[in-house]
Amino acid sequence: MxxxxxxxxxxxxxxxxxxxxxxxxxxxxxxxxxxxxxxxxxxxxxxxxxxxxxxxxxxxxxxxxxxxxxxxxxxxxxxxxxxxxxxxxxxxxxxxxxxxxxxxxxxxxxxxxxxxxxxxxxxxxxxxxxxxxxxxxxxxxxxxxxxxxxxxxxxxxxxxxxxxxxxxxxxxxxxxxxxxxxxxxxxxxxxxxxxxxxxxxxxxxxxGKSSASIALGKAMYYKQLEMGVDQAYQFASEAMADNMMFEDVGEGIDAFAEKRPPNWQDR
Missing domain, CATH: 3.90.226.10 (2-enoyl-CoA Hydratase; Chain A, domain 1)
Structure with a gap:
């Protein structure tokens, strides 16, 4: 405590x-x-x-x-x-x-x-x-x-x-x-x-999720709320492309294909 x-x-x-x-x-x-x-x-x-x-x-x-x-x-x-x-x-x-x-x-x-x-x-x-x-x-x-x-x-x-x-x-x-x-x-x-x-x-x-992806996603979510639809889609697309570069995404996809729990990088 x-x-x-x-x-x-x-x-x-x-x-x-x-x-x-x-x-x-x-x-x-x-x-x-x-x-x-x-x-x-x-x-x-x-x-x-x-x-x-x-x-x-x-x-x-x-x-x-x-x-x-x-x-x-x-x-x-x-x-x-x-x-x-x-x-x-x-x-x-x-x-x-x-x-x-x-x-x-x-x-x-x-x-x-x-x-x-x-x-x-x-x-x-x-x-x-x-x-x-x-x-x-x-x-x-x-x-x-x-x-x-x-x-x-x-x-x-x-x-x-x-x-x-x-x-x-x-x-x-x-x-x-x-x-x-x-x-x-x-x-x-x-x-x-x-x-x-x-x-x-x-x-x-x-x-149980990737904390790195959650941090990126939370920041993206609140920023896009204040944008017009076109700008929000562009911003979200860039954020997702950045997210795809995370090691956790590769691990998550491999884990899904192999039917096992993912081992996130920050674990």
Whole structure:
């Protein structure tokens, strides 16, 4: 077990445990429903930066300690500030953490329980994959306190349809895990007692693939999303041609022909 942002007298804000190529990151402000304080954002950024350079990590699982996944920004901390520059810096910082998730070479799976609201819902939408327990609920609820969830709308609108996203943003209302799955915010919803097993099944499946090819593919996927169709096809074609030069591809094709498991280069 390694711990991020720990002092001699304080609990770590992000817990990290590595097991069988999977890095488990757990937000650790349970009494505040894992609200994203400045300090927690810094701790999460540090953990993600460390994982990005760690070749032993093939998949990341992001979870929350206590009764909820993440309740968004720390409103109490925010209320103690009054300068526009502070809020500009805070929301920019949060956006950088979300972007770091998509820039990470390893896939990131959100393990969601309880609630994921405002920037917490943004965090789910920013992860590559998400599995939630059936009782989980999601909202971009800033409008309920007079604050339109502008930055959460960025990944939300890239996951769900426009009208579904606008309804969430304009009403601040919750949607269920089943609605979140139907709208594309999460991959699936499962009973709480099956949540860890389902997350592990997905993580282990990804661990069995070529990490070099996954890193290339993840980077290509997010870049092509922002392109026109013709440009996206050209970019994807170049990425696939590069991918074909990987030793893992030759090994994978040989293994398929020989009806045996592939022996990836980084194993």
């Amino acid at each position: 390694t711990e991020a942002n720990q002092t001699a007298t304080e609990e770590p804000l992000v817990l990290r445990e590595d097991r069988d190529g999977i890095a488990y990151l757990t937000l650790n402000r349970p009494n505040q429903f894992n609200a994203l304080s400045e300090e927690l954002l810094d701790a999460l950024q540090g953990s993600l930066d460390a994982i990005a350079e760690d070749k032993s990590v093939r998949v990341v699982v992001l979870a929350g300690n206590g009764r909820a996944f993440c309740a968004g920004h720390d409103l109490k901390q925010m209320r103690g500030q009054s300068e526009r520059a502070y809020f500009q810096q805070l929301f920019t910082r949060c956006g950088q953490v979300m972007t770091r998730i998509t820039q990470l070479p390893q896939p990131v799976i959100a393990r969601v329980h309880g609630i994921a609201t405002a920037a917490g819902c943004q965090l789910v939408a920013s992860c590559d994959l998400a599995i939630a327990e059936e009782g989980a609920r999601f909202a971009v609820s800033g409008i309920n306190v007079g604050l339109f969830c502008g930055t959460p709308s960025v990944p939300l609108s890239r996951n769900v349809g426009r009208k579904q996203a606008m309804e969430m943003l304009l009403t601040g209302g919750f949607i269920s895990a089943q609605q979140a799955q139907a709208q594309g915010l999460i991959n699936r919803a499962v009973p709480l007692d099956e949540l860890d097993e389902e997350v592990m099944k997905l993580a282990r499946t990804i661990c």
